[in-house]
Amino acid sequence: MKKHHAPALIAIVLYKTFVASLLTVTSIALIFALKNHQVLEDFSQSYLLERKLNIIEFILEKLLILNPKNLLFSGIAAAIYAILTAVEAVGLWYEKNWATILVLVLVSISIPPEIYELVHGITVLKLAVFITNVAILWYLLYHWPKHGKGA
Known part of the structure; x- marks a missing residue:
């Protein structure tokens, strides 16, 4: 017999799944930024960004003000929180x-x-x-x- 879930519970599980996905992407981006910090710094100073890609320039500025230790900590924290949020979603589903x-x-x-x-x-x-x-x-x-x- 198939179990029926309340619509609100389904919405919460979907929300938690969405948050876990965003946190996973954030974690990967932060770890990537850590491994490529110098490349990103060089790219941010290149001619390519000069008044053309404002959103990328904004993101790079935010990433580059963080030192590598903060990037690593933030990436690991986002990954742990993503896992915890995914576990919440699965547990709520069941x-x-x-x-x-x-x-x-x-x-x-x-x-x-x-x-x-x-x-x-x-x-x-x-x-x-x-x-x-x-x-x-x-x-x-x-x-x-x-x-x-x-x-």
Whole structure:
């Protein structure tokens, strides 16, 4: 018999999968930037970028102000968080109690810094992430007995 998942749970799992994918790409990009720091620095000073590719120039400027140790730390942290987020998504899909608790703890921890960020400047992305996390927190708290049946 095929198990039916609530639409909200499917949305949370898809959101977590999307976040895990973004974090994976970010981790790979940071590690790539670390391994090619000098090449990126040389490229940023080349004639090719002169007023032509503003978005690439912006990204390179942000990457190059980070020293290699910060790039390595950020790349590893993004990879660990990507794995953790993927584990959350799989655990929620199979309605594991530990996954519900893990998501509740991690989302609860993230809300105060998100409020701080919103107080210091609201953007559409910050507001969307905040609202999404509050909705996830509310849904999982409200439906906890229904989800998390397994160990």
